[in-house]
Amino acid sequence: MPDAATKALDTADMRRLRAQARKRYLHDSYVLWKRNPITVTGTLIIVFLVLVALFAPWLATHDPYDQILAQRLMPPSWDNLFGTDNLGRDIYSRVVHGARLTLMIAVLVAAISAPIGLLVGVLSGYLGGIVDEVLMRLSDIFLAFPKLILAIAFAAALGTGLENAIIAISIANWPGYARLVRAETLAIRNSDYIQAIQVLGASRTRIMLQHITPMCLSTLIVRVSLDMGAIILIAAGLGFLGLGAQPPSPEWGLMVSDGRNYLVDQWWVSTLPGFAILIVVLGFNLVGDGLRDILDPHQRQS
Amino acid sequence: MNEMATNDVTPRTDPDAPPLLEIEKLHVHFALRGGALMRTQATVKALNGVDLTLRQGEIFGLVGESGCGKTTLGRALVGLAPVTSGSIRFKGEDLIDGRRNGDGDEKWALKIQLIFQDPYASLHPRKQVRDLVGEGLHINGLAKNHEIDRRSLEMLERVGLGVDHLYRYPHEFSGGQRQRIALARALVLHPELLVLDEPTSALDVSVQAQTLNLLKQLQQELGLTFLFISHDLGVVRYMSHRIAVMYLGHIVEMGETRDIFAAPRHPYTKSLLSALPSIHPDKRSRRIVLEGDPPTPIDPPPGCPFAGRCPRTEDRCRAEKPVLHRAQTSGVNHAVACHFPETP
Amino acid sequence: MAAGTPNTTPLLSVRDLIVRFYTLRGVVHALEGVSFDVGREQSIGLVGETGCGKSITARSVLRLIDPPGRIDGGSIAFQGRDLIQLPETEMRAIRGADISMIMQEPKMSLNPVMRIGDQVAETLLIHDKSLNRRTARAQALDMLASVSIPDPKRLARRYPHELSGGMAQRIMIAMMLVTRPKLLIADEPTSALDVTIQAQIIELMNALIDDIQSSVLMISHDLGVVAETCDRVIVMYAGQVAEAGDVETVMSDPQHPYTAALLKTLPDQVDADEPLYSIKGNVPSLLTPPTGCRFAPRCEHAMARCHNERPRAIPLTADHQVACFLHDAAPEPAAEPAAVPA
Numbered sequence: 001m002p003d004a005a006t007k008a009l010d011t012a013d014m015r016r017l018r019a020q021a022r023k024r025y026l027h028d029s030y031v032l033w034k035r036n037p038i039t040v041t042g043t044l045i046i047v048f049l050v051l052v053a054l055f056a057p058w059l060a061t062h063d064p065y066d067q068i069l070a071q072r073l074m075p076p077s078w079d080n081l082f083g084t085d086n087l088g089r090d091i092y093s094r095v096v097h098g099a100r101l102t103l104m105i106a107v108l109v110a111a112i113s114a115p116i117g118l119l120v121g122v123l124s125g126y127l128g129g130i131v132d133e134v135l136m137r138l139s140d141i142f143l144a145f146p147k148l149i150l151a152i153a154f155a156a157a158l159g160t161g162l163e164n165a166i167i168a169i170s171i172a173n174w175p176g177y178a179r180l181v182r183a184e185t186l187a188i189r190n191s192d193y194i195q196a197i198q199v200l201g202a203s204r205t206r207i208m209l210q211h212i213t214p215m216c217l218s219t220l221i222v223r224v225s226l227d228m229g230a231i232i233l234i235a236a237g238l239g240f241l242g243l244g245a246q247p248p249s250p251e252w253g254l255m256v257s258d259g260r261n262y263l264v265d266q267w268w269v270s271t272l273p274g275f276a277i278l279i280v281v282l283g284f285n286l287v288g289d290g291l292r293d294i295l296d297p298h299q300r301q302s
Numbered sequence: 303m304n305e306m307a308t309n310d311v312t313p314r315t316d317p318d319a320p321p322l323l324e325i326e327k328l329h330v331h332f333a334l335r336g337g338a339l340m341r342t343q344a345t346v347k348a349l350n351g352v353d354l355t356l357r358q359g360e361i362f363g364l365v366g367e368s369g370c371g372k373t374t375l376g377r378a379l380v381g382l383a384p385v386t387s388g389s390i391r392f393k394g395e396d397l398i399d400g401r402r403n404g405d406g407d408e409k410w411a412l413k414i415q416l417i418f419q420d421p422y423a424s425l426h427p428r429k430q431v432r433d434l435v436g437e438g439l440h441i442n443g444l445a446k447n448h449e450i451d452r453r454s455l456e457m458l459e460r461v462g463l464g465v466d467h468l469y470r471y472p473h474e475f476s477g478g479q480r481q482r483i484a485l486a487r488a489l490v491l492h493p494e495l496l497v498l499d500e501p502t503s504a505l506d507v508s509v510q511a512q513t514l515n516l517l518k519q520l521q522q523e524l525g526l527t528f529l530f531i532s533h534d535l536g537v538v539r540y541m542s543h544r545i546a547v548m549y550l551g552h553i554v555e556m557g558e559t560r561d562i563f564a565a566p567r568h569p570y571t572k573s574l575l576s577a578l579p580s581i582h583p584d585k586r587s588r589r590i591v592l593e594g595d596p597p598t599p600i601d602p603p604p605g606c607p608f609a610g611r612c613p614r615t616e617d618r619c620r621a622e623k624p625v626l627h628r629a630q631t632s633g634v635n636h637a638v639a640c641h642f643p644e645t646p
Numbered sequence: 647m648a649a650g651t652p653n654t655t656p657l658l659s660v661r662d663l664i665v666r667f668y669t670l671r672g673v674v675h676a677l678e679g680v681s682f683d684v685g686r687e688q689s690i691g692l693v694g695e696t697g698c699g700k701s702i703t704a705r706s707v708l709r710l711i712d713p714p715g716r717i718d719g720g721s722i723a724f725q726g727r728d729l730i731q732l733p734e735t736e737m738r739a740i741r742g743a744d745i746s747m748i749m750q751e752p753k754m755s756l757n758p759v760m761r762i763g764d765q766v767a768e769t770l771l772i773h774d775k776s777l778n779r780r781t782a783r784a785q786a787l788d789m790l791a792s793v794s795i796p797d798p799k800r801l802a803r804r805y806p807h808e809l810s811g812g813m814a815q816r817i818m819i820a821m822m823l824v825t826r827p828k829l830l831i832a833d834e835p836t837s838a839l840d841v842t843i844q845a846q847i848i849e850l851m852n853a854l855i856d857d858i859q860s861s862v863l864m865i866s867h868d869l870g871v872v873a874e875t876c877d878r879v880i881v882m883y884a885g886q887v888a889e890a891g892d893v894e895t896v897m898s899d900p901q902h903p904y905t906a907a908l909l910k911t912l913p914d915q916v917d918a919d920e921p922l923y924s925i926k927g928n929v930p931s932l933l934t935p936p937t938g939c940r941f942a943p944r945c946e947h948a949m950a951r952c953h954n955e956r957p958r959a960i961p962l963t964a965d966h967q968v969a970c971f972l973h974d975a976a977p978e979p980a981a982e983p984a985a986v987p988a
């Protein structure tokens with residue numbers, strides 16, 4: 001019955017085969033990624049953002065907080081690549097340093113709201129009944145308001161400051177994820193492969209954690225990456241209203257806000273940080289679209 | 303059709319074999335909810351009083367068209383369909399009470415397993431074969447780590463797969479291979495009863511042949527009992543020792559495979575057998591084409607379930623529900639639920 | 647049986663059709679030199695297993711091959727015109743009017759938010775611009791009655807989800823035959839249906855097709871269904887035609903080893919105590935198909951030659967061709983290699 005193949009199979013063999021399988025999976029992912037130029041572009045933008053954030057001190061030409069009032073509102077030149085703002089700070093250096101803040105906000109909001117949404121969504125979708133009713137009515141309350149308004153309300157209630165802004169945006173964000181995950185869970189909870197696990201005797205907790213969550217994860221990741229842009233925009237909006245990051249921190253939204261009085265005559269003060277927001281939002285959106293394909297097992301069949 | 307059963311097939315069911323599974327007066331009704339306040343709108347009567355006994359080591363075929371309740375019956379056995387009333391006893395132990403009292407799922411998982419119809423839908427798309435097959439061992443605490451891989455591999459080899467397949471994902475396999483993986487997943491727990499819900503209907507004929515051969519071989523080697531559900535009469539004839547024909551939640555005819563194929567007593571069985579397309583021109587002439595669609599199991603009519611489509615319906619059929627009883631002048635185990643059974 | 651007389655040109659003539667799919671893992675050689683004819687008022691069954699290219703062949707005829715797939719060669723002559731060369735606008739005029747297609751899942755082909763009567767009427771209006779809505783509706787009711795639907799008036803007001811599979815397939819048939827197409831392509835028309843309903847649909851199709859005198863190209867994996875509905879059968883394997891001929895002949899006396907093996911695997915052919923015949927090995931990957939005969943690696947009669955050369959279709963009789971070297975009377979080193987179209 002178990003023949004030579006079984007005996008010969010030791011732990012080392014298994015490790016090797018596993019590694020091969022992983023390599024194959026990664027290679028397929030790579031090919032799927034490469035096949036779509038839009039995804040490649042998006043990825044390059046995000047990689048660029050991360051690099052800028054990492055090497056900000058070296059890339060910056062000036063101290064982002066250094067005010068030289070004599071050189072306020074200077075147009076872009078070799079000395080000040082993006083010009084200077086109303087306090088004479090170098091806008092280029094501030095945009096470069098702002099990448100850190102932007103990335104931090106986006107990543108933290110995603111890291112807080114996505115798991116909450118996932119948990120609520122899976123519980124609600126799989127358990128159904130009263131649990132579903134309670135959780136979904138709760139999320140309906142949040143969804144009844146536009147995200148930005150909700151974030152503004154929470155940020156105002158929690159008080160100004162970057163940390164509070166991140167919490168406020170997360171609170172406004174999770175119900176969307178919960179809804180999405182719930183819909184996904186409902187679609188797969190009665191699928192054959194989940195029922196097959198049930199027939200094997202799995203507990204409900206195990207089914208939710210081990211079998212439903214991984215299926216929801218890819219949809220959620222795609223959605224979150226598409227949302228990154230919106231998160232940055234809300235953060236910028238809060239900064240603009242003075243509820244998020246506080247001056248003098250080089251947050252992009254804040255910088256756009258600072259420059260609004262000078263929009264007509266000194267366009268660069270608002271426009272160039274605005275461009276930074278635009279490009280990064282675009283980058284996350286492009287990556288999100290591509291991830292949808294890469295994470296879809298059906299794409300691998302062909 | 304009759305010709306193909308006159309080949310002398312020896313009855314391979316041992317009538318003295320101990321009963322493995324006894325189903326009595328099994329009813330499964332679902333409430334269809336809808337509208338405001340989710341009120342019950344209608345009741346789907348999927349199973350209406352099914353009596354059935356499976357003997358140890360036999361392959362029992364369950365035949366019928368979609369909506370006849372054959373799939374529901376299989377699912378009720380593994381706890382995927384809610385039982386409204388009736389009893390299911392496995393080796394004398396009440397399965398429904400057992401499940402209700404919560405000692406349920408793990409315990410019964412080791413005794414009864416189910417193979418789904420569509421191998422493309424029954425395997426988790428993000429799990430490697432090793433995790434798919436080993437999941438049952440893990441859940442039931444039968445093995446750990448390396449031992450899971452070893453036992454999974456052992457079972458994979460039994461179903462004709464190998465070490466190369468252990469760490470692959472379902473999308474890398476063909477339909478036939480996927481069904482083998484599903485088979486390994488069920489058999490790694492060493493169940494006594496395997497419910498097979500149309501296991502080959504999603505497969506090509508040549509793959510179907512391989513799969514059926516494998517199933518027969520495993521059944522004999524492992525001493526399994528099969529409840530083989532299918533709409534394909536050719537497959538059921540080949541596989542089963544005994545057959546039950548279902549219509550609208552009722553068993554209308556039951557008996558040794560060869561008896562039913564040689565001399566169907568219920569008009570429905572007769573037309574079902576005659577409707578089977580054949581590659582042999584001489585077997586085609588006597589087709590009885592039934593009028594109309596099968597009635598839905600939502601609020602079915604009283605009386606005989608087949609009365610609406612039966613070519614020989616009489617008043618009695620619409621009023622009184624026929625019970626399954628042994629037909630005279632036919633095999634010992636041949637039973638039919640009809641007021642006016644066909645004479646052989 | 648109304649086989650096309652040999653002196654008239656066939657209705658549809660497919661020659662050396664090549665279809666490839668340019669996928670993630672490489673080029674899938676889905677069809678490699680497929681040739682066959684469909685005569686007038688002839689019904690032809692296209693049989694084979696999943697992936698043999700039967701559906702792709704049918705879709706090619708309608709030029710419905712979606713990327714990453716592409717028709718890379720060959721010709722599809724329909725009433726003397728090569729469909730591959732036609733501009734898309736002319737192709738659109740042919741689809742539905744001269745060539746119709748019935749799908750496997752009738753409910754998926756019907757618009758779920760449109761009443762049945764309106765859908766049938768819509769089909770009439772698309773193809774006959776002179777009709778007004780009222781006459782189209784009346785004609786639609788006649789059509790429904792013609793496919794033996796009881797109480798067509800009531801049914802016309804229903805939505806597709808209220809229908810059974812058999813009813814929906816009847817309606818699809820009604821819609822597809824309303825233009826009296828010259829060629830009807832039926833892709834597994836009864837596979838999703840129960841046996842007793844399948845029998846009804848087969849009878850209905852046979853009757854209607856006789857009535858409007860169209861040709862049928864029926865795709866099926868079910869040899870029994872093909873045997874009961876078609877005059878001729880084409881057996882495909884791994885993107886090539888293995889055998890083509892009169893249904894009775896092919897089914898009772900198959901000449902290609904694959905056809906023979908396929909027939910032997912049917913479970914209603916054997917005694918329950920014997921194991922079923924099974925073809926050794928697996929269907930080859932069409933990414934790297936075998937160089938010679940694609941069935942050679944699994945064939946019990948394979949010779950050295952089979953692995954190197956592609957067999958051409960060899961006529962056994964006027965109506966029976968088989969692509970197998972077992973029937974090649976020519977001397978071993980064939981004068982010309984397998985016909986490889988440019």
